[in-house]
Amino acid sequence: xxxxxxxxxxxxxxxxxxxxxxxxxxxxxxxxxxxxxxxxxxxxxxxxxxxxxxxxxxxxxxxxxxxxxxxxxxxxxxxxxxxxxxxxxxxxxxxxxxxxxxxxxxxxxxxxxxxxxxxxxxxxxxxxxxxxxxxxxxxxxxxxxxxxxxxxxxxxxxxxxxxxxxxxxxxxxxxxxxxxxxxxxxxxxxxxxxxxxxxxxxxxxxxxxxxxxxxxxxxxxxxxxxxxxxxxxxxxxxxxxxxxxxxxxxxxxxxxxxxxxxxxxxxxxxxxxxxxxxxxxxxxxxxxxxxxxxxxxxxxxxxxxxxxxxxxxxxxxxxxxxxxxxxxxxxxxxxxxxxxxxxxxxxxxxxxxxxxxxxxxxxxxxxxxxxxxxxxxxxxxxxxxxxxxx
Numbered sequence: 134x135x136x137x138x139x140x141x142x143x144x145x146x147x148x149x150x151x152x153x154x155x156x157x158x159x160x161x162x163x164x165x166x167x168x169x170x171x172x173x174x175x176x177x178x179x180x181x182x183x184x185x186x187x188x189x190x191x192x193x194x195x196x197x198x199x200x201x202x203x204x205x206x207x208x209x210x211x212x213x214x215x216x217x218x219x220x221x222x223x224x225x226x227x228x229x230x231x232x233x234x235x236x237x238x239x240x241x242x243x244x245x246x247x248x249x250x251x252x253x254x255x256x257x258x259x260x261x262x263x264x265x266x267x268x269x270x271x272x273x274x275x276x277x278x279x280x281x282x283x284x285x286x287x288x289x290x291x292x293x294x295x296x297x298x299x300x301x302x303x304x305x306x307x308x309x310x311x312x313x314x315x316x317x318x319x320x321x322x323x324x325x326x327x328x329x330x331x332x333x334x335x336x337x338x339x340x341x342x343x344x345x346x347x348x349x350x351x352x353x354x355x356x357x358x359x360x361x362x363x364x365x366x367x368x369x370x371x372x373x374x375x376x377x378x379x380x381x382x383x384x385x386x387x388x389x390x391x392x393x394x395x396x397x398x399x400x401x402x403x404x405x406x407x408x409x410x411x412x413x414x415x416x417x418x419x420x421x422x423x424x425x426x427x428x429x430x431x432x433x434x435x436x437x438x439x440x441x442x443x444x445x446x447x448x449x450x451x452x453x454x455x456x457x458x459x460x461x462x463x464x465x466x467x468x469x470x471x472x473x474x475x476x477x478x479x480x481x482x483x484x485x486x487x488x489x490x491x492x493x494x495x496x497x498x499x500x501x502x503x504x505x506x507x508x509x510x511x512x513x514x515x516x517x518x519x520x521x522x523x
Contacts, residue, residue, distance in 0.1 A: 137232045138229075141426075143236060146426075147173070148516060151204070151518035168196060173516075175512070177503075183269075235407050239427040240388050262301060278377075281317070287323060291435065303346075320348045325355040329343075330482075364377065388428065407424035433485075436468045445462070450462050466486030473503060
C-alpha cells in the first residue's frame with residue numbers, strides 16, 4: 134500500500150488530496166492530510182469583509198467537511214520533515230510516507246514589522262487585513278471613519294495574493310466616495326518596487342484608473358517601522374508617511390517546520406521556500422516530494438487560482454510515478470487575480486510564466502464572478518478537486 138502524506142489542509146492541500154483520492158483506488162494508496170488547524174477560511178474574502186460585500190459566516194468550514202471519504206485527517210502540528218528517512222515529525226509522533234505533498238502555505242509574522250502588532254492590538258487605526266480577525270475589526274472601524282489619510286502598506290517579503298493590497302486600496306477609495314468623505318481623504322498604497330502591479334497590460338490600466346481617482350502610489354517604499362502613537366510609517370530610506378487609518382500587509386515567510394527542520398528549502402535563494410521544478414512541481418533533490426501553493430519557489434503569483442492548476446499537476450505526476458510511468462503533467466505558471474476596482478466593477482488579470490492572457494477590461498461580469506460566483510465554486514467544486522473552469 135502506497136502512503137501519501139499531504140502537509141496542509143489549505144487550498145492546495147485539500148484540492149490535491151481529493152484529486153488523488155479519486156484517481157487512486159482505496160487498495161492502492163492511503164492518503165493522510167495533516168494540519169494544526171481544524172478550520173478552513175476562504176482567504177479571498179478578507180479584502181471584501183471590511184466593506185460588507187460578503188457574509189462573514191459563510192467564509193469558514195470545518196476541515197473534515199472538505200475531504201472525500203477515504204482521506205484521513207490528522208489534527209496535529211508539522212514539526213519537521215526528514216526526506217531521507219521519509220518521515221514527517223509531528224507534535225505527537227511521526228508519519229511515514231512514500232510520497233509527500235507539501236502545501237503548508239505562508240506564515241504570517243506581524244512581529245517582523247516593529248510596531249505593527251502593537252498598533253493592531255492597542256489602537257483603533259491599524260488593521261492588518263490578511264488576518265481574518267483584523268479584517269472583521271476593520272469593518273466596524275470603517276463605519277466610524279470620518280476622513281483622513283487611508284494607507285495600505287506592503288512588506289518586502291513575497292505575499293500571498295499580490296493583488297489584494299491593490300484591491301483593498303481601490304475598494305477603500307470607492308467606499309470613501311460612497312460615504313461622501315473622499316474629498317476630505319487621501320488614499321495611498323506603498324510597495325518596495327518600481328510599480329504597484331508587476332504584469333502588463335494590467336499595470337498600465339491601473340495607473341490610468343488611479344490617476345483618474347487621485348490614488349497615490351508610493352514606490353520603492355520599504356517599511357521599516359510603524360509608530361502607532363504618532364501614526365507614522367517609517368521607510369528604510371528615511372521617508373515618513375502619516376496615516377489616520379492603516380491597512381498593512383503582514384510580512385510572510387515559509388513555515389518553520391520546512392525552513393528550519395527540513396532540507397526541503399535549502400536550495401531556495403532565501404531558504405524560505407521548498408525548491409521544486411517549476412513545471413513538474415517535483416522537488417529538485419527528492420523525487421518523492423512535491424510542493425504547491427504559497428510554500429514553494431516556482432516563479433508564479435501566489436494565488437488560489439495558481440494552486441488550483443498546480444493540484445492537478447501534482448496529482449497526475451504522483452499517479453504516474455506510482456505506475457512507473459514518466460511524468461507528463463506540467464504547470465505553465467497560470468495565475469489569475471480579479472482586480473476589484475470599485476463596487477460592481479472588476480478587471481480579470483490572467484497570466485502564466487510567459488505572458489498575459491486576458492484583456493485589461495473592467496466589467497460588472499468580472500465583479501459578479503469574483504464576489505457572487507467564485508466563493509460557491511471554491512467551496513463546492515475546486516476544493517473537492519473538480520474544475521468546471523479549465
